[in-house]
Amino acid sequence: MRAVVYGLGITGVSTVRALQRHGWHVAVGDDQLDHDKLDLANTLGVELLPLIDAQNAQRVFAENAFDLLSPAPGVPETHPVITAAIAAGVPVMSEIELAYRWEQERPGGPRPMLAITGTDGKTTTTEMTVAMLRAAGVRTKALGNTDTPLLDAIDLTGDDELDAFVVECTSFRLAWTQQFRADAAVWLNLASDHLNWHQSLESYVASKARIFHLQRPNDVAIGFVTDPVVAAHLAAAPSRRLTFGSADADYRIETVDGRTMLVGPVGVIAAADAMRRSLPHDLTNALAAAALVLETHLATPADVQAALATFTPPRHRLEVVAESRGVTWFNDSKATTPHAASTAIRAFESLVLIAGGSRKGVDLAPMGAAASGVRAVVAIGEAAPDIHQVFDQITTVTDAESMSEAVRIAADLAHPGDAIVLSPGCASFDWYSGYTARGDDFVARVRELLAKGISG
Numbered sequence: 001m002r003a004v005v006y007g008l009g010i011t012g013v014s015t016v017r018a019l020q021r022h023g024w025h026v027a028v029g030d031d032q033l034d035h036d037k038l039d040l041a042n043t044l045g046v047e048l049l050p051l052i053d054a055q056n057a058q059r060v061f062a063e064n065a066f067d068l069l070s071p072a073p074g075v076p077e078t079h080p081v082i083t084a085a086i087a088a089g090v091p092v093m094s095e096i097e098l099a100y101r102w103e104q105e106r107p108g109g110p111r112p113m114l115a116i117t118g119t120d121g122k123t124t125t126t127e128m129t130v131a132m133l134r135a136a137g138v139r140t141k142a143l144g145n146t147d148t149p150l151l152d153a154i155d156l157t158g159d160d161e162l163d164a165f166v167v168e169c170t171s172f173r174l175a176w177t178q179q180f181r182a183d184a185a186v187w188l189n190l191a192s193d194h195l196n197w198h199q200s201l202e203s204y205v206a207s208k209a210r211i212f213h214l215q216r217p218n219d220v221a222i223g224f225v226t227d228p229v230v231a232a233h234l235a236a237a238p239s240r241r242l243t244f245g246s247a248d249a250d251y252r253i254e255t256v257d258g259r260t261m262l263v264g265p266v267g268v269i270a271a272a273d274a275m276r277r278s279l280p281h282d283l284t285n286a287l288a289a290a291a292l293v294l295e296t297h298l299a300t301p302a303d304v305q306a307a308l309a310t311f312t313p314p315r316h317r318l319e320v321v322a323e324s325r326g327v328t329w330f331n332d333s334k335a336t337t338p339h340a341a342s343t344a345i346r347a348f349e350s351l352v353l354i355a356g357g358s359r360k361g362v363d364l365a366p367m368g369a370a371a372s373g374v375r376a377v378v379a380i381g382e383a384a385p386d387i388h389q390v391f392d393q394i395t396t397v398t399d400a401e402s403m404s405e406a407v408r409i410a411a412d413l414a415h416p417g418d419a420i421v422l423s424p425g426c427a428s429f430d431w432y433s434g435y436t437a438r439g440d441d442f443v444a445r446v447r448e449l450l451a452k453g454i455s456g
Contacts (some may be wrong), residue, residue: 070092094175096173125285184296251269336427355380379398405444
């Protein structure tokens with residue numbers, strides 16, 4: 001059996017090694033065949049394909065009897081390697097599809113699998129779910145769109161062996177699944193995104209929807225009740241269906257004896273004031289994670305309570321940076337979509353927003369719809385004109401040519417009691433290598449400014 005793995009990042013290398021463990025002959029390719037990747041291919045002992053482009057893609061597949069293509073998550077569905085494989089009748093499978101199939105063959109049977117998708121909030125909800133399971137004594141890890149691919153996790157042994165899997169499922173991975181399913185799956189939300197990867201918004205939605213549509217009757221599908229796209233696909237799921245979110249959802253927020261409580265079908269789960277952070281989206285993420293672990297009977301409400309009492313959201317997600325002179329600074333660099341930025345904007349009564357970055361072909365207008373509490377906006381990056389278009393009729397918008405300048409301007413515009421929030425609503429690749437680099441720079445510039453203020 002011969003497979004092509006296209007893309008030699010973390011996931012690609014993991015896929016090569018897993019296929020080799022299962023007896024496959026592997027050929028690899030990459031759009032950036034630099035010396036490091038050439039050395040890596042040699043170390044892996046794999047056949048190296050030429051750069052595959054529109055001119056030679058069909059010939060490469062015609063001249064080689066490949067049985068499988070596994071593309072790295074960054075390879076868009078419009079890439080010539082994808083279209084050529086499909087035209088040649090070669091199955092295309094993501095690494096989570098391969099891992100799922102091999103896990104089904106495990107002696108003793110497959111272990112529980114929980115899956116999370118959505119435009120925003122996937123990582124936090126995945127980490128919350130892991131924390132709840134660990135509080136219950138279940139050995140697990142955050143997998144999928146993380147530093148640990150699911151392919152590696154299924155083969156861990158000894159003290160590292162896992163009892164269950166929590167998989168963050170991007171649309172890139174779900175797009176190339178045929179059998180992958182989870183015992184419990186949650187779809188958090190849906191907004192326009194990744195139109196530079198998918199052929200269309202319809203393709204993006206269809207990829208996300210696979211998290212429900214491949215389930216079995218005994219599985220559970222959990223959807224955000226007020227998202228119309230999620231709700232429509234939840235209604236068509238072949239599994240047991242539950243909702244989370246608003247007051248009429250199965251998993252919801254209620255006021256009990258004057259306290260805000262997370263409530264499920266069996267009653268109170270946890271108190272919101274016991275959480276380390278309880279912004280509105282923290283509560284809905286917690287409901288989604290609680291539904292996953294409680295509906296699979298892998299954890300109890302007591303385990304959920306214990307996890308939420310100590311859980312700290314991952315970095316760059318409304319991370320508190322500093323408080324000074326009545327103003328609190330937040331790093332929300334992970335908000336790379338208008339939907340994510342809108343969620344952050346709604347979390348504050350009054351804020352100065354730093355927004356913009358590289359364009360991804362999405363409409364930023366939803367950020368303006370959430371802007372009732374925005375005192376002022378600082379526009380950054382190549383999308384600054386788009387930020388003006390959204391906010392000029394709402395509030396003052398000032399351009400900044402660097403993060404340092406953006407921080408200085410925001411500090412001048414803020415009043416005591418305000419939040420200053422970097423929540424770009426855009427990708428970071430105009431100025432940075434990724435959202436983490438952007439967030440780290442923001443944090444450094446804030447601390448630098450505040451140090452000068454204190455010393456002066």
